[in-house]
Amino acid sequence: MPEEKKGKTYLWLEDRQGKAGYTFWKILMQQIRPDVIVESKKIVYDNSFDNLQVYQEQKLLKRYADKRKNVFLLGLICFEYILLEFDQLIHWIYAPEDDFLIKRSGALKAREALVKCLSSGEVDYKMLQEVSLYDVHLDSHNIEQLSAKLLFDLTRNTGFEVSKKMIGECWIRSCCEWDKRQEDDICGLDNNRLSLKAKMQSVYRGTSIMKEFSKTGLEVLL
Incomplete structure (x- = not known):
């Protein structure tokens, strides 16, 4: 979930520091958008669409996000x-x-x-x-x-x-x-x-990350 705050852009994750997901996002953003600050937040959930509890929490989160012009929910499963x-x-x-x-x-x-x-x-x-x-x-x-x-x-x-x-x-x-x-x-x-940068660029291009980032206006120059 990217958020722009006081000229800074944050990527908020469900994944905790030290877990595989957090490490992945931290490395990815360092290579393709090093200015984006990656943070672990307890209020963010993966988009596990067939997990009823997560689905209900996502609906509530979307309601709050829709009230903010600088907060965007990414449609990424996990x-x-x-x-x-x-x-x-x-x-x-x-x-x-x-x-x-x-x-x-x-x-x-x-x-x-x-x-x-x-x-x-x-x-x-x-x-x-x-x-x-x-x-x-x-x-x-x-x-x-x-x-x-x-x-x-x-x-x-x-x-x-x-x-x-x-x-x-x-x-x-x-x-x-x-x-x-x-x-x-x-x-x-x-x-x-491949270099690490080339790997992360390939992952960005070859997954739904590129489409979801573009929806938020977050530009990545490859």
Whole structure:
């Protein structure tokens, strides 16, 4: 939720300092808009549209935000979904001949179906066969929980691994500055190594962040 205050722009997050989401947003904004101040606020919620409690809180928050000309709510589900929808995600985390492309085919199909569904404006993702086959506990999960589970399953045991507590070094460093990298740790960027700034620019362009920022008038020069 960006807010302009006394000539300054703030990005307020639900994520707490030290958590993966906060780290992601802090690094992203440092690279694409270093003047924006990232803060953790208890009044801000992820846009988990099928979590009834969060939905009610969002309605209340929107009512207050609508009264202010310098406060904008971003229509972003959660940081895990942002990375999940990233158009270069699979190309980055897996090498072309990676065994994970076969071993994790169910998760890959679920991700493709989920992103296609939500990007088209549909919200009934639980009816998708690929998603229901992937998550046997789907009925008890909301979109934020599903996104977190799916992203972790796709990225685990890679330099891009993401959990609630941790975001992989390969998201927040230039290639290849991962201290614990082994000789057989080869990703899709091995032959096209990127700086941290280039990575964050790609994430900005390849996700819904760019569209949501543009709605608020927050300009990013790439």
